[in-house]
Amino acid sequence: MNYWLVKTEPETYGWDDLVREGEGRWDGVRNYQARNFMKEMMPGDIALVYHSGKTREIVGEAKVVTTPYPDPTAEEPDTWFAVNLKALKRWENPVDLAFIKAHPELSGMKLVTNSRLSVMPVSEAHFILLQQQSQKK
DNA sequence: GCCAACGTTGGC
DNA sequence: GCCAACGTTGGC
16 A cells, blocks of 8 residues: 655645545646656555645545546547546645645655655655644644 | 746757 | 757746
8 A cells, every 4th residue: 555645736626626526537647757656556545635836735635546547638548647536534734835844754755855746655654744744733 | 927947849 | 869948837
């Protein structure tokens, strides 16, 4: 079981859209590095959902429910991939980018060191820390 | 709105 | 294969 972080602009497709759809297709990734990570996803993996743009924060956890499959929205569907995600839990207290940057434990996250990557692995240690933070008042 | 960082494209 | 030009992402 692996942990991931996926980024999205909530104006385009965000947490609320995922909740509304129940199971949503995470598509549109057009970056090779992100694509390569996505291809490693397995059903049962957990993906943190991060909103970029006006607010910059991890808003909740979703579960990967399919293996990666060709992205139907791509012109070359053999090149790009999608997975389906199911919203698991909205975080009571979203963890924002400023917090992550300010904490030495977390400041090595790819979210900080490679700010343009839209799909990235998250270590279990980081995941646990982030989850604990989201449960604090 | 600006700009830094990064990725891609295309001329040579 | 190099690199300048350009486009995009995303934080500020």
